[in-house]
Amino acid sequence: MSKILAITGAGAMSQAMRQINPDVVPAFPITPSTQVVEDFSQFVADGLVDTEFITVESEHSAMSACIGASIAGGRVMTATSSAGMALMWEMLYVASSMRQPVVLTLINRAMSAPINIHADHSDSMGARDAGWIQLYSESNQEAYDNLIMAPRIAEASDVRLPIMICLDGFIISHCVQTMQMEDDDKVREFIGEFKPAYSLLDTENPVSWGALDLQDYYIEHKRAQHMAMQNAKESIKLVSEEFYQCFGRKYELFESYCLDDAERVIIAINSIAGEIKEVVDDLRNKGEKVGLLKIRSFRPFPYEEIAESLKSAKIVTVLDRSESMGAYGPLFTEIRTALFDVPDRPMVYNRMFGLGGRELFMSDIQNIFEESNRYLENGKVEKVFDYLNVRGG
Amino acid sequence: MGGSPDISKKQLDHPLDDLIRTDRLPHIWCAGCGIGTVFSSCLTAIKASELELNNISMVSGIGCSGRAAGYVKLDSFHTTHGRAIPFATGLKLGNPDLNVIVFSGDGDLFAIGGNHMIHAARRNMDITVICVNNLNYGMTGGQVAATTPHMAKSTTTPSGNPEDPFNLPLLAYASGATYVARWTMLHTRELTSSIQEAILKKGFSFIEVLSPCPVNYGRRNKEKALDTLKLYQEKTIIRNGAIPAGLDIDFSKEVVLGKFVDVERDTYIERYEKICRQES
Ligand code: SF4
Numbered sequence: 001m002s003k004i005l006a007i008t009g010a011g012a013m014s015q016a017m018r019q020i021n022p023d024v025v026p027a028f029p030i031t032p033s034t035q036v037v038e039d040f041s042q043f044v045a046d047g048l049v050d051t052e053f054i055t056v057e058s059e060h061s062a063m064s065a066c067i068g069a070s071i072a073g074g075r076v077m078t079a080t081s082s083a084g085m086a087l088m089w090e091m092l093y094v095a096s097s098m099r100q101p102v103v104l105t106l107i108n109r110a111m112s113a114p115i116n117i118h119a120d121h122s123d124s125m126g127a128r129d130a131g132w133i134q135l136y137s138e139s140n141q142e143a144y145d146n147l148i149m150a151p152r153i154a155e156a157s158d159v160r161l162p163i164m165i166c167l168d169g170f171i172i173s174h175c176v177q178t179m180q181m182e183d184d185d186k187v188r189e190f191i192g193e194f195k196p197a198y199s200l201l202d203t204e205n206p207v208s209w210g211a212l213d214l215q216d217y218y219i220e221h222k223r224a225q226h227m228a229m230q231n232a233k234e235s236i237k238l239v240s241e242e243f244y245q246c247f248g249r250k251y252e253l254f255e256s257y258c259l260d261d262a263e264r265v266i267i268a269i270n271s272i273a274g275e276i277k278e279v280v281d282d283l284r285n286k287g288e289k290v291g292l293l294k295i296r297s298f299r300p301f302p303y304e305e306i307a308e309s310l311k312s313a314k315i316v317t318v319l320d321r322s323e324s325m326g327a328y329g330p331l332f333t334e335i336r337t338a339l340f341d342v343p344d345r346p347m348v349y350n351r352m353f354g355l356g357g358r359e360l361f362m363s364d365i366q367n368i369f370e371e372s373n374r375y376l377e378n379g380k381v382e383k384v385f386d387y388l389n390v391r392g393g
Numbered sequence: 394m395g396g397s398p399d400i401s402k403k404q405l406d407h408p409l410d411d412l413i414r415t416d417r418l419p420h421i422w423c424a425g426c427g428i429g430t431v432f433s434s435c436l437t438a439i440k441a442s443e444l445e446l447n448n449i450s451m452v453s454g455i456g457c458s459g460r461a462a463g464y465v466k467l468d469s470f471h472t473t474h475g476r477a478i479p480f481a482t483g484l485k486l487g488n489p490d491l492n493v494i495v496f497s498g499d500g501d502l503f504a505i506g507g508n509h510m511i512h513a514a515r516r517n518m519d520i521t522v523i524c525v526n527n528l529n530y531g532m533t534g535g536q537v538a539a540t541t542p543h544m545a546k547s548t549t550t551p552s553g554n555p556e557d558p559f560n561l562p563l564l565a566y567a568s569g570a571t572y573v574a575r576w577t578m579l580h581t582r583e584l585t586s587s588i589q590e591a592i593l594k595k596g597f598s599f600i601e602v603l604s605p606c607p608v609n610y611g612r613r614n615k616e617k618a619l620d621t622l623k624l625y626q627e628k629t630i631i632r633n634g635a636i637p638a639g640l641d642i643d644f645s646k647e648v649v650l651g652k653f654v655d656v657e658r659d660t661y662i663e664r665y666e667k668i669c670r671q672e673s
Contacts (some may be wrong), residue, residue, distance in 0.1 A: 027549060028505075030474075036550045038534065045551035054548050055537045055556075058475065058505040083474060087505075112473060115455075358554040
């Protein structure tokens with residue numbers, strides 16, 4: 001039976017993992033993702049899953065064990081945050097280059113130093129070129145739904161890439177929200193069996209993995225990964241559509257909120273979208289043509305689709321929660337690229353916010369819309385890049 | 394006059410105040426935690442060693458014990474998870490006159506950072522490593538560690554730990570440490586003089602200090618803070634020079650404390666000077 005639960009974001013992820021019932025989960029704790037594997041270890045102890053649960057000695061080992069188990073033909077999952085993901089770095093590339101559909105819950109947290117345990121996206125944005133599919137989630141429900149869809153998206157035969165489902169540390173991972181948890185059997189039926197392409201345990205058809213690959217083939221393999229990532233776009237759409245048919249919640253590559261006739265648009269990722277929607281509703285009630293575009297799939301990045309949906313926009317504010325010192329924010333860079341070929345393209349500018357968990361309030365979002373209105377009236381963006389809510393700014 | 398004490402009088406300074414960043418207080422350690430006692434022992438030993446304070450620096454990794462570097466009023470370095478020893482190695486190589494003390498936990502030094510520990514001991518880096526061993530990852534909420542006893546409960550081994558823990562003094566000895574000791578935080582005097590001895594000794598010194606984590610380890614293994622201290626009192630025996638291979642921790646029998654290794658060997662820097670810097 002599906003049911004409504006009050007649960008934290010991390011709890012929602014562990015429930016999804018229980019329903020997926022992966023073959024292997026290697027785990028190493030790090031705040032704020034620890035609860036995911038902690039809850040899961042209880043499910044293992046209670047016999048609710050058939051998973052081999054390994055408590056490894058570091059995140060580098062966790063991702064290495066994921067890759068080994070995946071190559072052996074298992075469905076594999078783990079969870080991490082921030083420095084944990086950084087320690088996995090080498091292996092992130094190995095997972096994607098060996099085309100292993102490992103599923104990772106990434107609870108977004110700022111990178112050290114100074115030490116900070118709160119939400120920003122510097123961990124996943126740093127890993128954006130590692131060849132992983134990246135889906136972002138505004139709420140517990142979205143994170144849970146994304147995780148249920150993740151194995152199917154990643155395991156599609158023309159994709160076979162690892163996938164990370166991202167959600168904001170503490171704001172989502174540790175806050176209780178209500179969420180629809182679907183029926184166990186229905187979820188298992190939706191996900192189906194994992195059929196590995198070349199399993200090490202398939203002794204009839206022996207294969208070697210990870211052999212040296214120099215000037216002779218390396219670049220072809222990279223191109224193959226690039227093409228697989230392009231295919232992932234279709235896979236995300238197909239699986240999301242099927243998910244909608246099964247469970248009734250609709251997901252696209254990004255969410256368009258009041259976008260159809262919107263002139264002033266904010267583009268953002270993850271939990272801050274909740275506050276933006278509230279402000280959009282308020283301003284819409286006052287007759288202002290404002291809207292939100294919320295990114296779900298950052299890798300692959302839906303350039304054409306985003307350009308198409310911003311046709312009526314006159315000015316776009318891109319909110320980044322991850323620095324790329326000496327450059328614009330990573331989301332802004334993509335959005336500007338997406339808009340370049342649009343005839344009569346809107347003005348576009350970048351605001352950095354929320355690093356290390358600094359709050360952005362609804363009044364701040366109102367100020368953004370006021371500023372974009374001013375820019376629009378003056379026909380000119382005064383500051384293409386700036387920080388929000390920062391001392392000495 | 395006599396009678397009740399004058400409470401308006403300014404509270405006396407703590408004798409270790411000059412070594413503590415009092416502006417960082419209150420500290421984060423839980424009631425009943427043993428880390429504070431180990432920390433005090435370490436500071437007392439530093440004072441007693443009469444070393445030039447400007448020449449001492451403390452390095453820690455991540456975890457509850459790792460917070461020490463943030464509380465000490467010396468040059469200190471709160472590093473990343475598992476990497477206290479390589480940071481300390483860099484400090485020592487950069488300035489061989491420094492007296493470098495690594496103060497960190499079992500999870501940090503022996504799980505995620507285990508590799509660094511064995512190599513620093515092998516090279517005989519002239520640093521002192523104090524490992525607060527509370528048998529689990531305390532800071533992240535009590536997960537199984539490389540030191541958790543077999544069958545002990547943790548948040549990631551709810552039905553008991555299937556693995557065996559490290560024997561830390563044996564590992565340090567086998568890796569080449571020239572000073573190896575184990576105490577509990579209850580054995581404050583022995584611990585303090587042992588730390589002093591280790592700091593003053595040339596070469597890689599390693600001290601394991603057993604310390605209760607009532608909030609995470611204790612709670613899941615039916616051990617109140619005081620129960621753990623009783624175990625420290627009743628189940629330990631001091632046997633200096635005991636053979637490291639026999640030092641497994643089993644509180645149902647006995648746990649051996651003491652100084653096990655105290656030998657001389659060229660330090661890394663001495664060898665380096667001799668072999669790599671020698672004019673030909
Ligand atoms: S969690 Fe355990 S080790 Fe950490 S401060 Fe509390 S009692 Fe001490």
